[in-house]
Amino acid sequence: MKKIFLSAAALMLMISCNNEDNNTVTDTPETSVIAHRGCASHDVLERQLKEDPSLAKRMQEIELDTETAKAQGRIVNGVIEIPVVFNVLYRTAAENISQAQLQSQIDVLNKDFNAQNSDYNTANNPYSSVRANVGIRFVLDKVVRKSTTKTSWGTNDAMKKTSTGGIAPTSPTTKLNYWVCTIGGGILGYAQFPGGSSATDGVAIDSKYTGTNGTATYPxxxxxxxxxxxxxxxxxxxxxxxxxxxxxxxxxxxxxNTANYGVPAVGHRSTCSGTPLEMYMNYMDYTDDRGMYMFSNGQKTRMLAIFSTTGARKSFR
Known part of the structure; x- marks a missing residue:
């Protein structure tokens, strides 16, 4: 198991360890179904760190507060309910996904964050003892729709700004904004970490990888x-x-070692120190949807810490 470290130097190493890939694809249609998961959150963070030198300090403070909250037990009691605003940007009728498809995404979030997903008790899970019920609820707040001529939006937050044809976030300090649009470049979605600008806060996910019905595309x-x-x-x-x-x-x-793709075989081990069994069934890996089905207790504690009285998302309490 890994040990936590909190120095500023370590934080910067963690968030700059990969070469940058801006993925600012625009007006390039997807030509085939994506075979492997692509998440641009880390790349977007690297870009934001370059654009805003003060972001690294804010994120370091969030890390310090997270560790304090965990050590002192300043974690939110009860259940946090998060309103979700879907901002749908569409060029075709298929991209203008239905209310039912959006609601199915809310349903998945509620199941996955409350250990109610049907695959939570999958047999032969070597990490069943640390599976977590995070205990956060999500509710559909509203849907904002906008027709566009753009075929793809890239990862430079264009979909979040009216000046670039997108949709500005609704009350981002109290609502989770979820942009539904074609991103392009093999990217399924990306998120903004705590500490970034409220003007771009939220997640952006391709319509083909939102929810479980309608245009939702295997795997x-x-x-x-x-x-x-x-x-x-x-x-x-x-x-x-x-x-x-x-x-x-x-x-x-x-x-x-790195990301896992597809659905690894049971017993898949890392070649890292100690050759541990990898937690490829964790939601934060890159496996296919059918291969991921749990958060860990440590991840739960880390997530709830940002909703503590001094946490980065305390306004959601």
């Missing part, structure tokens, strides 16, 4: 892209720490 048709990205929004890192045998700042997740 990402079970709504788990939403679960993964909301995990980032709640301050979770990729389980491999965005580096070979990296650190995701969670003590009960094992070291991973």
């Amino acid at each position: 990402f048709n079970l709504g788990r892209t939403g679960t993964h990205e909301v995990g980032h929004w709640m301050n979770l890192r990729h389980i491999w720490g965005d580096a070979t045998c990296g650190n995701d700042q969670v003590s009960d997740t094992p070291s991973h």
Whole structure:
């Protein structure tokens, strides 16, 4: 298991360990179904760190507060209910996904964050002892729809700004904004970590990987892209720490070589120190939707810490 570290130097290493890939694709249609999960949250964070030098300090303070909240037990009691605003940007009728498809995404979030998903008790899970019921509810607040001529939006937050043809967020300090649009470049979605600007706060996910019905496309048709990205929004890192045998700042997740794809075989081990069994069934890996079905207790504690009385998302309490 990994140990938590909190120095500013370590934080910067963690968030800059990969080469940057801006993925600012615009007006390039997707030509085929995506075979592997692509999440641009880490790349977007690297861009934001370059654009805003003060972001690293804010994120370091969030890390320090997270550790204090965990150590002192300043974690929210009861159930947090998060209103979700869907901002749908569409060029075709297929991209203008139905209310039923959007509601199915809310249903998935509620199941996955409350240990009510049908695959939660999957047999042969070596990490069943650390499975978590995060205990956060989501409710559909409203849907904003806007027709556009753009074929793809990229990852430079264009979909979040009216000046670039997008939709501005609704009350981002008290509502989770979820942009539904074609992103392009092989990216299923991305999220903004706590500490960033409220003007761009939320998650952006392709319509083909939202919810479980309508246009939801296999192997990402079970709504788990939403679960993964909301995990980032709640301050979770990729389980491999965005580096070979990296650190995701969670003590009960094992070291991973890198991302896993598809659905790994039971017993898949890392070649990192100690050759631990990888937690490939974790929502913060890159497996297909049918291969991920749990958060860990350590991830739960980390997520709830941002809703504490001094947490980065305390306004959601």
